[in-house]
Amino acid sequence: xxxxxxxxxxxxxxxxxxxxxxxxxxxxxxxxxxxxxxxxxxxxxxxxxxxxxxxxxxxxxxxxxxxxxxxxxxxxxxxxxxxxxxxxxxxxxxxxxxxxxxxxxxxxxxxxxxxxxxxxxxxxxxxxxxxxxxxxxxxxxxxxxxxxxxxxxxxxxxxxxxxxxxxxxxxxxxxxxxxxxxxxxxxxxxxxxxxxxxxxxxxxxxxxxxxxxxxxxxxxxxxxxxxxxxxxxxxxxxxxxxxxxxxxxxxxxxxxxxxxxxxxxxxxxxxxxxxxxxxxxxxxxxxxxxxxxxxxxxxxxxxxxxxxxxxxxxxxxxxxxxxxxxx
Numbered sequence: 001x002x003x004x005x006x007x008x009x010x011x012x013x014x015x016x017x018x019x020x021x022x023x024x025x026x027x028x029x030x031x032x033x034x035x036x037x038x039x040x041x042x043x044x045x046x047x048x049x050x051x052x053x054x055x056x057x058x059x060x061x062x063x064x065x066x067x068x069x070x071x072x073x074x075x076x077x078x079x080x081x082x083x084x085x086x087x088x089x090x091x092x093x094x095x096x097x098x099x100x101x102x103x104x105x106x107x108x109x110x111x112x113x114x115x116x117x118x119x120x121x122x123x124x125x126x127x128x129x130x131x132x133x134x135x136x137x138x139x140x141x142x143x144x145x146x147x148x149x150x151x152x153x154x155x156x157x158x159x160x161x162x163x164x165x166x167x168x169x170x171x172x173x174x175x176x177x178x179x180x181x182x183x184x185x186x187x188x189x190x191x192x193x194x195x196x197x198x199x200x201x202x203x204x205x206x207x208x209x210x211x212x213x214x215x216x217x218x219x220x221x222x223x224x225x226x227x228x229x230x231x232x233x234x235x236x237x238x239x240x241x242x243x244x245x246x247x248x249x250x251x252x253x254x255x256x257x258x259x260x261x262x263x264x265x266x267x268x269x270x271x272x273x274x275x276x277x278x279x280x281x282x283x284x285x286x287x288x289x290x291x292x293x294x295x296x297x298x299x300x301x302x303x304x305x306x307x308x309x310x311x312x313x314x315x316x317x318x319x320x321x322x323x324x325x326x327x
Contacts, residue, residue, distance in 0.1 A: 017097040020233035023223055024101040024241045028079040029112050031223070032216045032242070036075035040068060040212070041120050048261045062208060063201040066265035069121070071208065073252060074270040075216075076117045077244045078102075078109030082170065083278055084240030091288040093235025101240060109248055110137040117252070121260065133255050140251060173247075180250055181271055188264040197265075209273035213280055216242045235288045239281050246274045 045068040046061045062068065081102055088098040114133045152159040162169065188194055220237040229237065249270045253263050260266065 017094055017233060019227060020094065020097050020229055020236055021100050021104070023227050023229070024079070024097070024236060025104050025108070027220055027223055027237070028101065028105045028241045029108060030116075032219055033076045033113075033116050035219060036212055036216065037072045037116065037120050039215070040071050040075070040208075043068070062204050064197070064261070064265065066261035067201065067205055067269055069260060070253075070266040070269035071205075071212065071273070072120050073113075073117050073266065074244055074249055074273050075212065076113045077246075077249050077252075077270075078105035078113065079241050080243040080245045081106060081247065084243045084281075087239040087281055087285055088235050091235040091239060091285045092232070093239065093288070094230075094232040097233065098236045098240045101236065106245065106248065107142060109245075110134065110141055113248060114252060133252070136255055137248070137251055141248070177246065177250060180254075181267070184264040184267065188262060191262075193262050193265060205269060206272060206276070209269060209276050210280070213242065213273065213277045231288070238284060238288065243277050243281065244270075244274070246270055 044061045045063060045065055048065045079102055085095065085098050085102060089095050111134050114137065152162060217238060220242050221234075224234045224237045250267065253267045253270070256263060256266065
């Protein structure tokens with residue numbers, strides 16, 4: 001919504017950073033989603049927690065099938081909406097580019113995330129329902145966003161009220177997400193779903209989320225170096241594009257068919273990975289703010305040649321002080 005509320009002049013300035021906007025959107029929607037999805041899909045997981053065939057793999061496994069789908073779903077989501085922008089601001093990065101990337105990626109993610117996730121679902125479970133899932137996401141997420149924008153443009157008191165209570169509205173949104181988690185956890189505990197999980201599964205899930213996020217940071221760092229981005233734009237790639245949103249994941253998981261497993265277990269990796277990525281990325285804010293920590297970003301290559309000392313001296317000649325004539 002931050003990008004929807006941006007002024008025309010701010011949007012025009014954002015397109016001066018078109019290279020990081022294109023790289024960030026493509027990485028957030030496709031590159032990190034597909035690479036992480038393929039990697040996780042090839043890891044050994046056992047069957048669903050309620051399945052009679054729980055030993056789907058010999059020896060060590062990474063947990064039940066629901067956790068596998070949950071990690072893949074979380075990595076198929078676009079970048080965060082607010083958290084990454086705050087971190088980019090603290091790191092003195094390109095704030096308007098981060099707002100533009102977040103807006104474009106989250107609007108497009110309503111259509112791309114379910115389709116990419118369906119590539120990693122066995123059988124034709126989502127084949128017939130993927131289009132309906134996209135329609136539901138469009139009606140529940142995108143339509144209210146544009147209706148609210150139109151109302152704020154037509155009615156000045158509404159716009160002033162939203163601006164005045166913007167922080168309280170954000171807290172209300174986060175409270176709603178926590179209530180959704182609480183309700184789903186209560187239902188799963190009542191049904192005894194969590195009793196079928198092993199404590200080792202949670203430790204493995206935490207370690208896997210940690211490794212996957214480091215892997216995404218590495219991918220976006222490589223893309224930043226490969227596309228010769230500036231330090232301010234590298235902050236956007238690492239602190240925003242490497243993170244995944246939680247709001248869209250909650251909406252998608254709630255609409256999944258029951259044949260894929262318990263929805264709460266599918267959402268569990270997202271509720272673990274989301275705060276974990278914020279904790280890890282918070283340690284990068286201070287180093288990214290100091291450009292001397294990463295001299296690679298200020299190197300004179302990538303087509304940005306630094307002038308030679310002779311040219312600098314010619315461009316900025318020292319002033320000549322005339323001495324007074326002695327009579």
